[in-house]
Amino acid sequence: MGLTTWNYGEDFASLGIGHFIWHPYSSKRASFNSGFPHLLRYIEARGINIPSWLQGRNGLYCPWSNRNEFLKEQYSSKMSELRIFLQKTIPIQAEYMTRHLQEILPDLLASAPAEERVFIYQKFYSLARTPTGIYALVDYLNFKGAGVSNSRYNYERGTGLLQVLKGMKYAPPGSTPLQAYVWSAKNALIKRVERASASQHTERWLGGWFKRLNTYLEGNIDT
Template sequence: MRKKLVIVLCLALSALAQGVTAGPPESAPALTITDRQLEWVGGQVFRNECSSRQSCLVHWNRGEHFPSLGIGHFIWYPEGVDGRFVESFPSLVTYMGTQGVDLPDWLARQAPAGAPWPDRDAFLQAEQSDPRIRQLRQLLADQQATQAAFLLLRAREALNDVAAASANPDRTQEKINGLTATPGGIYALIDYVNFKGEGLAESERYQGLGWGLLQVLEAMPGEASPRDTVLQQFREAAAYVLARRAEGSGRDIEKDQWLPGWLKRVNTYREPSSAP
């Protein structure tokens, strides 16, 4: 069965219709953000994933079995492929439809079935001639704000699930609360959920160890201090978890090529030089 990212939109949809400044439901961890802050976060994610290049909005990385699309490089498995990682692009397409985005007819039909290119070689061969790729790049370039709102919704839902799944929910909630108190912490949470997931899927494990948000939060130490902020603890815990993943994968490409980029990305989890 194909893995689908199920995002609970519920009350958040009506809030987004009026802007994203509204907080989450009372049962959810606090993740309140202004439109301007969300624009900044979306731009940070786009730089992390694509160096802000439009051509990268529809891309197929070497060593991966799926194309990555949008500012968050959302995963879209080819038809018939059931991969290890949680798929997110079909949910983005559904969300864009709920927001009144004019979608190409073929995309609305194709998204649930899977990407139309069976592998990276086929994608690269079609890249210069397939009009669907050009349409997708333009759509995703035009709808960056919608994608940022989707990232926010996913992060809000993830915080609920991660806190509940933790071995120490109260302590994990305290760490989440510390991170949501500043723009840099909010950015780190939103980006990491999109980057490496919630850490809840059993398929996302090497040697029984995950690398998602849950694992990073649980790897963080205890109390923070002025010289050792919650965001710094998160940054260091994320670097540790990602290095552990690369070592446990048994794949040279993860250790030699991917890990340096991952660590560079995690190092951006800092407070902005000027408040967005």
């Protein structure tokens, strides 16, 4: 059931090979960082049939409002239909992920200081040359956005993809590109928690966030 997951400690479902985020309507973040609806529109534009309950505005929000509801429906007809749809569209999901990256790189470079652009470019392609690295780039972009103000993937500046790539320079010596990337992402998210007010209790999300990042190192591109 790796194509349809809802990790403990998260307030959204993660779908497909790119772990595309799908927020329920009740989520405060539903309007700005659900990646799954963008994937659906891309698939529709390619003339591929999608389940009727995912068409148009129906696909904007996850119909299950929380993780417990989602897990209870794992063997329902709707969930089975969703899983079959995701399985059949794996090739186009991969195509979408690749285009996703191609579109965002110019924004990343344009938003970075001139003296850092070569470093960011090199780190980006040190990851993008492997399937696992592509997954890590796309998944984090879907997860926390680009980190640049002129992108529709700008969810949280300070923890976005741009900041993670920049932060790779501070990773422990001897780290592989993927290890440095995960280290930088975790560091950015820790700082995000430290900046938040105590009333937000953002530390409760760290476990789920780190579990997501660890899949990059495990190479679980289909779970």
